[in-house]
Amino acid sequence: MRKKLIGQSCRLFFSEDPVKIVRARGQYLYDENGTRYLDCISNVQHVGHCHPAVTKAAAAQMELLNTNSRFLHDNIVHYADRLSASLPDKLCVFYFVNSGSEANDLALRLARQYSQHEDVIVLEHAYHGHLTSLIDISPYKFRKLGGQKEWVHVAPLPDTYRGRYQEDHVDPAQGYADTVKDLIEEVHKKGRKISAFFAESLPSVGGQIILPSGYCQKVAECCQSLTPAKLYVHAAGGVFVADEVQTGFGRVGSHFWGFQLQGEDFCPDIVTMGKPMGNGHPLACVATTQEIAGAFTANGVEYFNTFGGNPVSCAIGLAVLDVLEEENLQGNAYKVGGYLKDLLRGLKAKHAIIGDVRGAGLFVGMELVTDRKERTPATEAAAELVRRLKNEQICISTDGPGENVVKFKPPMCFSAADAELVAEKIDHILTETSCPRQLNGMQTPGLGDNCCS
Amino acid sequence: MRKKLIGQSCRLFFSEDPVKIVRARGQYLYDENGTRYLDCISNVQHVGHCHPAVTKAAAAQMELLNTNSRFLHDNIVHYADRLSASLPDKLCVFYFVNSGSEANDLALRLARQYSQHEDVIVLEHAYHGHLTSLIDISPYKFRKLGGQKEWVHVAPLPDTYRGRYQEDHVDPAQGYADTVKDLIEEVHKKGRKISAFFAESLPSVGGQIILPSGYCQKVAECCQSLTPAKLYVHAAGGVFVADEVQTGFGRVGSHFWGFQLQGEDFCPDIVTMGKPMGNGHPLACVATTQEIAGAFTANGVEYFNTFGGNPVSCAIGLAVLDVLEEENLQGNAYKVGGYLKDLLRGLKAKHAIIGDVRGAGLFVGMELVTDRKERTPATEAAAELVRRLKNEQICISTDGPGENVVKFKPPMCFSAADAELVAEKIDHILTETSCPRQLNGMQTPGLGDNCCS
Known part of the structure; x- marks a missing residue:
């Protein structure tokens, strides 16, 4: 039935021998035979599969009311207020949507409306979502599909293990920031202008990359002593979009948001969030500044997202925050x-x-x-x-x-x-x-990849 | 709090004196003072606000499992099977997403991948969603925002009350279909090619319009006797996308789908659905043919929608179908x-x-x-x-x-x-x-609009 009815582009895990999961709890999945799997990958089920507090909050609100955000409701404002408390003060305006993709698309609209520029800088291998506009800014996808749009510019991935500046470089943050500076210069030479620099706070599809500390500040802010102010993203009129769809809500441990790993002196202009927000419920969000939100309002056109910010979604979002804290x-x-x-x-x-x-x-x-x-x-x-x-x-x-x-x-x-x-x-x-032959007392690569080569 | 925390582009109903709704049941909304409102507009809460059967199905599935569609699960295939039974045979492949906007964006991707063309024809005043790609194909939005893209072509709205061919026209379906034919000719003269004709089965934002019967067939299919085959959408290599986001699931009464009002000889190539599917839960879908789905698969790139088609969304969708039937x-x-x-x-x-x-x-x-x-x-x-x-x-x-x-x-x-x-x-x-003066025994217009003029 799956092969017949569901588009084959929607792929299965372990496609040669897929798993049929019928129930789950915490970090464990159970298949139809009752076999238990330890789940190392479900970042969506953030506070644990089927957390009873989340289910309870959802059911209670579903029984009471689920309507759209054109009516006043406490949940949407309480939820925005709670999120606001986790973010730097300047990120104080919220738009609720249904997926990380919707959030990133809205971020793109906000950035363009605010900057009145079109172009976007993204990191190599980045993936920001499945929508038309986001495939355009996702090298991970567009390199396999239609190719690169003229308004998209790809900066090197600041990967200190495999990238052009590695752990032995004197200042990889500066080195990689300079690649963005150079790219902006090239863009300007073409007579084009940057609306946004998009980056996951920790690039995921790119290979679970930890950005070198200080990179985002250097990209986002004018680094007066080293280069002319106008060459960095802010000064070029663009905004810094931190894609926290995979990384937010405490996952990085030391901080609530991935971008906070860069230090207290860094604050993006837009933060997008998604996967973990609703513990599996379609819930996502864009947080931004009053200035950017104001520019979006000033265009005079309503933004209406049918399901975004409804009372059930927000009740679930609040329950997830509660569980995160309580546990x-x-x-x-x-x-x-x-x-x-x-x-x-x-x-x-x-x-x-x-x-x-x-x-x-x-x-x-x-x-x-x-x-x-x-x-x-x-x-x-x-x-x-x-x-x-x-x-x-x-x-x-x-x-x-x-x-x-x-x-x-x-x-x-x-x-x-x-x-x-x-x-x-x-x-x-x-x-x-591993191969029977050992090198320097260590097991050598096996598992089929050039064993002992 | 609402004004401070939520983007002002997200507007309220009755913005001068908004309503705070705290609970709802069936077709009734209740505000914080217990005042009951009759709800004439919530097409999302399709089987009635807070229907207990839907809440029960959601809570039961949330307790058991909510994961993504990369694992096998019964709900997604059973739900696709049920939807399939409501559609013409050729619409037999399904993609589940989270909103009508995500559905329409995916429809655009499918149409372009299949046709290998870029251009889109839409109806005047149409609205197909809030995403970047959909604002581009929504005259209702792009006329107020960035203007019309070169790949978008706007056909007259087949409005027989206010449009260019009215109820006194001998054959408005033909008249309006010919406007599309003429548009395609113009497009071809520019060396461009059509990927899709997008239309709501009943244009909503356009003014609750009933398309003249036979219009869609004439647009979609070659009308050999009147014009060369190559001039219509299908023959031009494009596909017909019926946007049923507002109109599907029995709303039109005589049929389950709005496009069926056109007659049994009409079948779109892609149907998008959304608002009523989940009775408020973010759930939407694209149905298409094996040929179009096959072309999308053939590009070799995965389509993954994090929340799309998850077990909870599908359980809710199935419950909505059950209630529709039972009641x-x-x-x-x-x-x-x-x-x-x-x-x-x-x-x-x-x-x-x-x-x-x-x-x-x-x-x-x-x-x-x-x-x-x-x-x-x-x-x-x-x-x-x-x-x-x-x-x-x-x-x-x-x-x-x-x-x-x-x-x-x-x-x-x-x-x-x-x-x-x-x-x-x-x-x-x-x-x-109304004005005290009567015309032909009828009350004349009042309510502030050129009274008695």
């Missing part, structure tokens, strides 16, 4: 995420195939390479590891341009025992599949 | 909608300000004019009528380019007594506000 899940992400990273770094000391382990809180990437010097992506090995982990009842997947970054973004209730289990299974699989 | 709400729309139209036509015989009453099922428009010959929109009178009806605890609003079409699209449980109440209140208000 200190941000603290758990900090603690368990750090422990998971330590465990994986322990494995890196043992298995040469693990080239890098990076992350913040429960946003972690483990990059597999066939050799550490060249950092050649171990694509097939990563796929094989995912398949074998599935056989061990662990749901996990890969990301990155080489599809060689094993990614962890589990529900925020992921425990230390879960981290130990997954690390132990990875250790076991890598040991079992 | 025979399509039959109710047919009966009560017909009765409402009769009552309003009765008022038309009495009040000269009512220029036209039209509709299908519970999709009804009453057009107010300052004089019947010129058909001048009675804009201010319509606004005043809406305000006065609000004081009588009736929620209603206007549409149409002249904002003079009072629109009815209530929850489908709207009763004969509700129809009588609203007709009686309208009669009373129009009588009370």
Whole structure:
């Protein structure tokens, strides 16, 4: 039925042997035979699958009222107020929508209306959503589809493991910021103008990348001492859009928002949020400044989103915030995420195939390479590891341009025992599949990727 | 708080004196003081506000599982199967999304991928959604914003009351279809090619318009005897997209889909659906043919919609279909909608300000004019009528380019007594506000619009 009725572009996990999940709780999925899987990837089910407090809030509000935001209602303003408290003061105006894609599309409209410019700078490999406008600004998609629009400009991904400036560079934040500066100069030479710089606070599809600290400030703000003010995004009239669709709501552990990893001196002009907001309910949001919202209002045209900000969506959003606080899940992400990273770094000391382990809180990437010097992506090995982990009842997947970054973004209730289990299974699989010949006392790459080469 | 926290582009109903609704049931809204309003406009709450069967299905599924469509699940295929049964055989592939806007954007992507053409024909005054791509194809929006893109072509709205071919025309369906043919010829002369003709099956923002029967066939199919085949949309390589976001799911009474009013010999290539699907839950869908879906799959790029088609959304969609059937709400729309139209036509015989009453099922428009010959929109009178009806605890609003079409699209449980109440209140208000001087024994226009002119 699935093959017949659902567009084949909608792909299944483990497409050769897909899983039929019938119930879930916390960080665990159960298939039709009752087999339990540890879920390392469902960042949408943020406070845990089927959290009873969220279900209760949803059902109670559904029984009472669900209408649109053209009527006054307490939930929408209380929810906006709660979100506002988590953000820097200047991000104080909210638009509620139904998906991260709708949020990013609205961010694009806001940026263009405010700046009166058209062009957008994005990072290489970025993915900002499935809509026409967002495929245009997602190199991850447009490189496979229609090609690059003349108003889109792609800056290098500030990846300090694999990018042009690596961990041995004296100042990768400055180096990568300068690539944006150079790009803006090129754009200006063409007589074009920048409306926005879009970036995920931690690029996900790009390979679970941690942006070098200070990069966003340097991109967003005039860095007077080094270059003329007018060359950076703000001074060029554009706005900084932080895409927090995958990274917000405490996932990074040390902070509530991913962009806060850049330091207290950085504040984007627009923040988009989505996946974790409603714990699975279609709920997303754009936060911006009074100035940008004011420019959007000044065009005189209504923005109406049928389901956006309805009382049920907002009740669910509020319940998610309550659970996050009551169960200190941000603290758990900090603690368990750090422990998971330590465990994986322990494995890196043992298995040469693990080239890098990076992350913040429960946003972690483990990059597999066939050799550490060249950092050649171990694509097939990563796929094989995912398949074998599935056989061990662990749901996990890969990301990155080489599809060689094993990614962890589990529900925020992921425990230390879960981290130990997954690390132990990875250790076991890598040991079992590594080559018998050892290099420098370490297990060498196996799992089908140029074994012993 | 609302003014401070929520973008001002998100407007309120009755903005000068907005209503705070705190609960609702069936076709009734209740404000914070317990005052009951009859709801004539919430087409989203299709089977009635807070229907217990829908709430129950949602809560049960939320307790069990809510994950994404990359896992196999029964709900998504059962729901697609149920929708399939309501559609012509060729519309047999489904994509689930979160809003009518997401559906229309995906329809645009499908049409372009399939046809390999870029251009789109839309109807004057059309509104297809709030996304960047949809504002581009919505004259209702782009005429107020950035202007018309070179790939967008606007055909006259087939409005037989106010348009270029009216009820006295020998064959308005043919007349309006010929305007599309002429437009396609112009487009081809520019060396451009059509990917899609987009139209709501009953244009809503355009003024609750009933398309002349046969228009869609003539637009969509080659009309060999009259013009060369290549001039119509299909033969030009484009596809026919029926936007059923406001009109589907039995609202038109005689049929389940609005496009079916055109006759059994018409079938669109793509149908988009949204507002009523989830009774308020963010749920929408694109249905298309195997050929079009196949072309989309053939580009080799995944389409992933995070929340689209999740088990909870589909459980809610299935519950809405069950209620529609069990309570025979399509039959109710047919009966009560017909009765409402009769009552309003009765008022038309009495009040000269009512220029036209039209509709299908519970999709009804009453057009107010300052004089019947010129058909001048009675804009201010319509606004005043809406305000006065609000004081009588009736929620209603206007549409149409002249904002003079009072629109009815209530929850489908709207009763004969509700129809009588609203007709009686309208009669009373129009009588009370009409000019003392009568013309031909009829009350003349009042309510502030060129009274007695």
